[in-house]
Amino acid sequence: MSMVRIGTGAGFQGDRIAPAVDLAERGELDFLVFECLAERTIALAQQARLADPGAGFDPLLERRMRAVLPACARNGTRIVTNMGAANPRAAAERTRAVVRELGLPLTVAAVTGDDVLPLIGDCILTETGAPARALGERLISANAYIGVAGIVEALDAGADIVICGRASDPALFLAPLVHRFGWAMDDWVRLGRGTLVGHLLECSAQITGGYFADPGVKDVPDLADVGFPLAEVSDDGNAVITKLPGTGGLVSRATCTEQLLYEIHDPARYMQPDVVADFSQVELEEIGIDRVRVTGGTGHPATGELKVSVGYRDGWRGEGQISYAGANCVARGRLAAELVRQRLSDWGSRILEERADLIGLDAVAPGGARGAAEPAEVRLRVAARCADQETAQRVGEEVESLYLCGPAGGGGVSRAHREIIAVASALLPAASVTVRSELSETLDA
Amino acid sequence: MKLHEIAHARTGDKGDVSNISVIAYRAEDWPRIHDALTPERVARHMGDVAAEDVTRYALPQLHALNFVIRGALKGGVTRSLALDAHGKCLASVLLELEL
Structure with a gap:
């Protein structure tokens, strides 16, 4: 054979x-x-x-x-x-x-x-x-x-x-x-x-x-x-x-x-x-x-x-991250998330969707740590889908400004933004x- | 006992849908896994991820279940804001289920 x-x-x-x-x-x-x-x-x-x-x-x-x-x-x-x-x-x-x-x-x-x-x-x-065709120029x-x-x-x-x-x-x-x-x-x-x-x-x-x-x-x-x-x-x-x-x-x-x-x-x-x-x-x-x-x-x-895989422009995505460690790190991370949320609210409808997670606690595991002990460190990650590049850039900037205008002891900021190319499907x-x-x-x- | 002790799992993604396979290491554990892991039980364990619906497929000859979770990826890999947009971590989360 x-x-x-x-x-x-x-x-x-x-x-x-x-x-x-x-x-x-x-x-x-x-x-x-x-x-x-x-x-x-x-x-x-x-x-x-x-x-x-x-x-x-x-x-x-x-x-x-x-x-x-x-x-x-x-x-x-x-x-x-x-x-x-x-x-x-x-x-x-x-x-x-x-x-x-x-x-x-x-x-x-x-x-x-x-x-x-x-x-x-x-x-x-x-x-x-x-x-x-409803996607117009974005297609x-x-x-x-x-x-x-x-x-x-x-x-x-x-x-x-x-x-x-x-x-x-x-x-x-x-x-x-x-x-x-x-x-x-x-x-x-x-x-x-x-x-x-x-x-x-x-x-x-x-x-x-x-x-x-x-x-x-x-x-x-x-x-x-x-x-x-x-x-x-x-x-x-x-x-x-x-x-x-x-x-x-x-x-x-x-x-x-x-x-x-x-x-x-x-x-x-x-x-x-x-x-x-x-x-x-x-x-x-x-x-x-x-x-x-x-x-x-x-x-x-x-x-x-x-x-059929249909690619289209779907706004811009901005992201920023910052770490908190040691005593009371989860509470400080949560306060930081709330501050960024309040500051970004100035941008109103130019922010289409946003989320904040504490990496190490609930960023990828649904429901979070399920009663586990306080982690040794967490990393706040704020991500938003925005109408334009300028707003997307602002997301990372607001995270970075937590260094001076945020809770105690935040470190290791990273930030990024890029255009979103989304994919939809058809037959x-x-x-x-x-x-x-x-x-x-x-x-x- | 956690599911992790008697089964292994893998996550896949297509658009907004996550699928998680659960496979018994040993044939003798298959009936227990098959009976315990109803779609309702898995949906409860996965919380928000499984807010829409969970469908289960069984392949008894391979001692394997396949869970298909619609809407799990919040808009899909390309536009989700989630850190793990593919949901690659979800299989290990499911293995935390207490039997």
């Missing part, structure tokens, strides 16, 4: 590069996939592209490519990535320049079609119930989560490196499987299983011991040198998840179960552009050291709609989206 070896080179934009190089060199991989786009990243990239038509792709693209391409070329490992972000063609051009400079015989393809800004005006946003970007079609087309045409923008994350992994095994696009069982493989791999180390360690309870060996995962996928879509010998971390039933449910709502209905994947009957079996067999995935017909009929792949030769013309 034939098998595909597919590995993860990145699970988010800022991911570590060394484990990807290790996989490229020693993984004997058919495909190495870099998933680098979060919900908001593409809206930020679109802004960059508006400012400079040659920009708008992943800032680490060139570094990642330089790091892995020599080994990928040597080992016949092909690359699929969404590092094209808002500008896959420019990303392909840049990659081609790197390929030329390194003297490698690799072809590069760009996949386009996810940018649906011209189509989005009448679509209703899930969050607001209003059409996207920045609209990108559909496209499926495997463009990537498969590029791989079928012989591309060694395929660069797309917004695609569903699992589709980056499903596409090479569809290409290699020739799965039919209505083979819901296999498409569901391939999606499962993609879902398990798409967050890199989150299945090999990252986002997992809990000292004394869930220990992870050599987490500092955690390896990235790879899957050995059979043509029936079932797979073994593993990692390279000698790397840190672990692959176990526990790591796989946590990742299986990561960002999943109904496990029986994981909505994807090409299939509704069904993870509800998945079985995980440890069959060796750092080897877990995954079976039981399946799928149901696709809905015919694509999720678009899949048939209205045209996906295309362009090989590097085309881009030369």
Whole structure:
């Protein structure tokens, strides 16, 4: 039975590069996939592209490519990535320049079609119930989560490196499987299983011991040198998840179960552009050291709609922090919060929303410390969403002024402000989206 | 006994929705976890975070529950003012639940 070896080179934009190089060199991989786009990243990239038509792709693209391409070329490992972000063609051009400079015989393809800004005006946003056009000038970007079609087309045409923008994350992994095994696009069982493989791999180390360690309870060996995962996928879509010998971390039933449910709502209905994947009957079996067999995935017909991520400007955010320690620190922190609140009230309706938390007491844990003893220190954090930049700046300034005009013993102020790029979602009929792949030769013309 | 002693958990986020998986370390603890962690119990424990609604999905073959908490992220990662806008810390908060 034939098998595909597919590995993860990145699970988010800022991911570590060394484990990807290790996989490229020693993984004997058919495909190495870099998933680098979060919900908001593409809206930020679109802004960059508006400012400079040659920009708008992943800032680490060139570094990642330089790091892995020599080994990928040597080992016949092909690359699929969404590092094209808002500008896959420019990303392909840049990659081609790197390929030329390194003297490698690799072809590069760009996949386009996810940018649906011209189509989005009448679509209703899930969050607001209003059409996207109501955002007016604040609307920045609209990108559909496209499926495997463009990537498969590029791989079928012989591309060694395929660069797309917004695609569903699992589709980056499903596409090479569809290409290699020739799965039919209505083979819901296999498409569901391939999606499962993609879902398990798409967050890199989150299945090999990252986002997992809990000292004394869930220990992870050599987490500092955690390896990235790879899957050995059979043509029936079932797979073994593993990692390279000698790397840190672990692959176990526990790591796989946590990742299986990561960002999943109904496990029986994981909505994807090409299939509704069904993870509800998945079985995980440890069959060796750092080897877990995954079976039981399946799928149901696709809905015919694509999720669209809509980016828009949503005001400015200002923030300030200051610490209090020792005797009565909680009361002093609370007084400080109240002073900032009173002083900011002068700004009236230009402050749209605000909150103050004591870090160490109730900033991230709902309900706070649940009767725990007074902490040794707390850090006041005031954050506000504001109508304009000036007001946002004022939030941090009012925290800073607590040095002289606040409670006793406040120290270590930090402050920041930035524009808020928010993301909403909508649905678009899949048939209205045209996906295309362009090989590097085309881009030369 | 705290849930932390017999289960592990992970938080994920999509827009304004947080999901928390709860997984038994040992098969023998699964029935207890399954029976104790009703959506109502989890909502009570999570307080404000679970002000809207909590849906529970069970995967008995993996000894795992998945809680989907709508409205947990106060507008979602991109516009929430919360320090932990993703709600990454919430799984560990749930593991504090007293059984």
